[in-house]
Amino acid sequence: MNIAIGTQQRILDAAIQIANKNGIKGLTQPKVARAAGVRQSHLTYYFPRKADLLAAVLEASHHQGEDSPPKDIDEALRMLDSLMFTPKRMRFFLGAVIEAEEGAELRNVLSDHASALTNQIAQLFNRPSDDTAVEAFIDRIRGMGIRLLLERKRRADQKIDLKKIAKECGLA
Numbered sequence: 001m002n003i004a005i006g007t008q009q010r011i012l013d014a015a016i017q018i019a020n021k022n023g024i025k026g027l028t029q030p031k032v033a034r035a036a037g038v039r040q041s042h043l044t045y046y047f048p049r050k051a052d053l054l055a056a057v058l059e060a061s062h063h064q065g066e067d068s069p070p071k072d073i074d075e076a077l078r079m080l081d082s083l084m085f086t087p088k089r090m091r092f093f094l095g096a097v098i099e100a101e102e103g104a105e106l107r108n109v110l111s112d113h114a115s116a117l118t119n120q121i122a123q124l125f126n127r128p129s130d131d132t133a134v135e136a137f138i139d140r141i142r143g144m145g146i147r148l149l150l151e152r153k154r155r156a157d158q159k160i161d162l163k164k165i166a167k168e169c170g171l172a
Helices: 003-022 029-036 040-046 050-067 073-085 087-100 104-124 132-150 152-157 162-168
Strands: none
Touching (some): 003 040, 003 050, 029 040, 029 050, 050 087, 050 104, 073 104, 073 162, 087 132, 104 132, 132 152, 132 162
């Protein structure tokens, strides 16, 4: 095994663990270096800026998603529920969006994620990838996820029916 690839992968694995556990706020270079068992100078060699590390974390999660895309609409809706309505995931996403404001690379990674998600959902509903109904559906549930993040009690009290929302968006 190439030592450089091993070190870079260890750093990335540590960053993913930290991001999953603590969100973007917990994803600091010193914490990641410690968790990976490397000096911070090694981390900054591979990921000079936090945005570079975030882009790598998002890219890795994108590739994991490609390895097991949803097979049917029900599985896709469960995936969307988890993506949009799990507070840690939504906080991570929003943190990445804020960080992306400062870096084109991270913006491109987020844009690629959005396109891939839209394409997956469009295929399952037998729609073209640029279907505005699919985009409206995803935008609506993403907005609901943000609102529910801000109003945590509401999530506990509310059952979200993604099939009903898809139908309201003209997808069913």
